[in-house]
Amino acid sequence: MSNANPLPRFAIVTCSDTRTLAQDSAGECLVKLIEDKGWECLSHVVVKDDVNDIAAAIVSAADEVAADVVLTCGGTGLSPRDVTPEATRMVCQREVPGIAEGMHAHSLAITNRAMLSRAICAQRFTETGSALVVNLPGSRKAAQENWEALVDVLPHAVLMMAGGGH
Numbered sequence: 001m002s003n004a005n006p007l008p009r010f011a012i013v014t015c016s017d018t019r020t021l022a023q024d025s026a027g028e029c030l031v032k033l034i035e036d037k038g039w040e041c042l043s044h045v046v047v048k049d050d051v052n053d054i055a056a057a058i059v060s061a062a063d064e065v066a067a068d069v070v071l072t073c074g075g076t077g078l079s080p081r082d083v084t085p086e087a088t089r090m091v092c093q094r095e096v097p098g099i100a101e102g103m104h105a106h107s108l109a110i111t112n113r114a115m116l117s118r119a120i121c122a123q124r125f126t127e128t129g130s131a132l133v134v135n136l137p138g139s140r141k142a143a144q145e146n147w148e149a150l151v152d153v154l155p156h157a158v159l160m161m162a163g164g165g166h
Contacts, residue, residue: 007038007039007040007155008039008068008069008154008155008157008158009039009040009041009042009066009067009068009069010030010034010039010040010041010042010067010068010069010070010071011041011042011043011044011045011061011062011065011067011069011070011071012027012030012031012041012043012044012045012070012071012072012073013045013047013054013057013058013061013070013071013072013073014026014027014044014045014046014047014072014073014074014138015046015047015048015049015054015072015073015074015075015083015084015087015138016046016047016048016049016073016074016075016138017048017049017081019046019074020046021044021045021046024044024046024073025140026073026074026136026137026138026139026140026142026143026144027044027046027073027143028140029140029143029144030071030073030136030143030144030147031044033144033147033151037151042061042065042066042067043061043065043067045057045061049074049075049081049082049083049084050083051083051086051087051090052087054072054075054083054084054087054088055087055088055090055091058070058072058087058088058091058092058124058133059091059124061131062091062124062126062130062131062133063124063126063127066126066128067131068129068131068132068158068161069131069132069133069134069154069157069158070124070131070132070133070134071134071136072084072088072133072134072135072136073136073137073138073143074136074137074138075087075135075138076117076118076119076135076136076137076138077116077117077118077137078116078118082118084119084135085118085119085120085135088120088122088133088135089120089122091124091133092122092123092124092133093122093123093124093125094122094123095120095121095122095123096121096122096123096132096157097120097121098121099121099132099134099150099153099157100119100120100121100134100135102149102150102153103117103119103121103134103136103146103149103150104117104119105149106145106146106148106149107142107145107146107149110145117137118135119134119135119136119137119146120135121133121134121135123161129161129162130161131161132154132157132158132161134150
């Protein structure tokens with residue numbers, strides 16, 4: 001992404017053993033929220049709750065699709081199949097804890113169940129730059145609430161990743 005075009009480009013990776021793309025209300029909601037900002041969602045996929053499948057989808061979204069921001073939906077809780085943070089760590093080089101902390105703080109003001117989230121945010125370096133990978137909850141309501149916590153910082157984060165000013 002060049003410094004002249006700070007509009008983030010997105011990919012959505014929904015992690016679910018039970019949903020299809022047609023049933024992915026959280027991912028569909030995020031696509032709409034992205035488009036409402038005048039931004040572009042380059043891809044939207046659903047993968048099984050499998051650490052290797054999720055990791056491969058993140059790599060594809062960052063490296064092949066060339067998304068600046070990869071939003072994952074689901075797999076951030078405490079069930080045995082919730083492995084999205086582990087998959088994210090497998091394919092990213094450094095964490096961005098402030099974004100995850102901001103999402104947790106925002107969500108805790110709404111529900112104390114937010115403290116059960118293991119969502120992280122991390123940066124993946126690619127041959128052409130980098131991508132920000134943000135883990136969001138799988139429910140539509142919670143994904144939208146977390147989006148509200150992070151949306152305003154995304155253009156600046158993308159600009160910074162491209163070598164822009166601080």
